[in-house]
Amino acid sequence: MRLGGRLAAAIEVLGDIAGRKRPAADALKDWGLSHRFAGSGDRAAIGNIVYDALRRRRSAGWLFDADTPRAQAFGALMLEWQQTPASLNAQLDGDRFAPPPLSDDEIHLAQSRRLEDAPAEIRADLPDWCVPLFEEVFGQDWVAEAAALSTRPPLDLRVNTLKADRPKVLAELSEVGAASAALAAQGIRIPPIDGSGRHPNVQVEPAFQKGWFEVQDEGSQMVAALAAATPGMQVLDYCAGAGGKTLALSAAMENRGQIFAHDSDKARLAPIFDRLRRAESRNVQVLSRLRELEALEGKMDLVLVDAPCTGSGTWRRRPDAKWRLTDRQLATRTGEQQSILDAAKAYVKPGGRLAYVTCSLFAAENARQIDAFLARDPGFAPLDHDRLWSGCFGGHAGAAYVERDRGISLTPARTGTDGFFFAALVRADAH
Numbered sequence: 001m002r003l004g005g006r007l008a009a010a011i012e013v014l015g016d017i018a019g020r021k022r023p024a025a026d027a028l029k030d031w032g033l034s035h036r037f038a039g040s041g042d043r044a045a046i047g048n049i050v051y052d053a054l055r056r057r058r059s060a061g062w063l064f065d066a067d068t069p070r071a072q073a074f075g076a077l078m079l080e081w082q083q084t085p086a087s088l089n090a091q092l093d094g095d096r097f098a099p100p101p102l103s104d105d106e107i108h109l110a111q112s113r114r115l116e117d118a119p120a121e122i123r124a125d126l127p128d129w130c131v132p133l134f135e136e137v138f139g140q141d142w143v144a145e146a147a148a149l150s151t152r153p154p155l156d157l158r159v160n161t162l163k164a165d166r167p168k169v170l171a172e173l174s175e176v177g178a179a180s181a182a183l184a185a186q187g188i189r190i191p192p193i194d195g196s197g198r199h200p201n202v203q204v205e206p207a208f209q210k211g212w213f214e215v216q217d218e219g220s221q222m223v224a225a226l227a228a229a230t231p232g233m234q235v236l237d238y239c240a241g242a243g244g245k246t247l248a249l250s251a252a253m254e255n256r257g258q259i260f261a262h263d264s265d266k267a268r269l270a271p272i273f274d275r276l277r278r279a280e281s282r283n284v285q286v287l288s289r290l291r292e293l294e295a296l297e298g299k300m301d302l303v304l305v306d307a308p309c310t311g312s313g314t315w316r317r318r319p320d321a322k323w324r325l326t327d328r329q330l331a332t333r334t335g336e337q338q339s340i341l342d343a344a345k346a347y348v349k350p351g352g353r354l355a356y357v358t359c360s361l362f363a364a365e366n367a368r369q370i371d372a373f374l375a376r377d378p379g380f381a382p383l384d385h386d387r388l389w390s391g392c393f394g395g396h397a398g399a400a401y402v403e404r405d406r407g408i409s410l411t412p413a414r415t416g417t418d419g420f421f422f423a424a425l426v427r428a429d430a431h
């Protein structure tokens with residue numbers, strides 16, 4: 001397929017996503033199943049146009065003054081693929097699978113508009129209702145922070161120190177542009193790919209099969225490090241899901257002590273078994289039933305609550321979620337977070353820690369959730385997050401947003417990671 005056919009396919013998929021309000025991955029998969037002639041390179045290119053258009057939906061559409069799949073797809077090629085109206089029309093010329101070329105009116109409009117002149121919410125590529133939420137957290141930096149969430153993400157890996165070290169994994173992956181990550185001690189980064197390219201499928205690498213590394217965003221690795229699990233501890237990972245953080249904690253604990261991995265959803269927990277085997281994590285017990293946790297009450301050195309959240313920090317990877325999210329869903333998530341925190345605290349021993357993590361950037365899910373928890377339970381006190389940050393990432397003062405008594409925020413603009421929030425609370429009393 002030439003660019004024209006790929007562009008037409010991307011417009012069709014964007015129409016499907018908008019019309020049926022369905023996830024981008026599902027729409028792309030269906031398109032692939034009904035167009036089996038398309039090769040893997042075509043699918044990757046179509047996927048890239050679709051994802052770029054979703055990340056830049058407002059700014060791409062603004063160039064053509066239209067919130068349509070056509071405007072978003074053409075706009076994405078101009079903003080992210082260094083195309084111009086003239087270069088696009090030249091490539092579409094004579095391609096019978098291409099969408100209609102840009103009209104004189106469209107060309108005139110796109111050439112007369114400069115993104116620097118667009119309203120702030122357009123440059124931020126945010127739904128209107130999210131603007132005050134970003135302003136609340138980031139003040140005058142809110143547009144830059146939101147815009148950084150609209151860029152292509154890197155592919156990050158975490159070296160499993162139970163089986164390998166970073167130089168060994170880097171040597172294995174030297175051909176795919178892998179380099180040490182800037183902040184996470186065991187992180188490896190493969191930078192975002194330009195244009196129609198795609199990241200290598202690292203999961204077919206022998207080193208992956210041997211458990212030498214996991215795919216994990218650098219921010220996720222950093223919050224696992226901030227949880228400060230050490231060998232010999234008793235740890236409850238209360239929302240373990242597929243075990244991304246469980247595995248990082250297990251490696252930090254050098255397989256010594258005990259991690260209890262729980263999740264209320266057995267289906268989400270299911271992949272953890274294979275991952276634990278491959279990583280040779282031997283200090284993890286998976287407990288899917290709540291009643292199995294009874295014996296742990298008041299005994300844990302560390303309880304990690306990696307809470308269900310809106311995922312607003314991961315919009316680089318799941319840009320369709322940005323446009324589907326509603327304020328009602330945000331309210332539902334904050335309610336769940338509150339009840340999970342209130343339930344999980346019972347397992348912390350006196351002097352132990354409750355660590356709270358989200359991959360969201362909204363204050364309601366993060367610092368305000370911590371304020372409310374501390375107001376409900378004066379038996380917990382916040383750790384000094386300035387000290388925690390400098391203890392873990394000492395050479396990088398100022399890289400993250402750190403509020404001493406409220407927590408630490410990582411963002412694509414500041415730390416070059418997905419957006420994450422971390423707060424640690426110490427149980428001071430003996431009740």
Ligand SMILES: C[S@@+](CC[C@H](N)C(=O)[O-])C[C@H]1O[C@@H](n2cnc3c(N)ncnc32)[C@H](O)[C@@H]1O
Pocket residue numbers: 238239240241242243244245246262263264265268306307308309336340
């Ligand atoms: C952010 S995900 C966890 C990701 C995982 N820790 C990782 O690093 O891969 C949040 C998880 O919380 C789980 N969850 C939601 N409500 C819960 C509850 N009441 N108790 C325990 N887990 C819950 C969800 O099933 C989901 O797997």
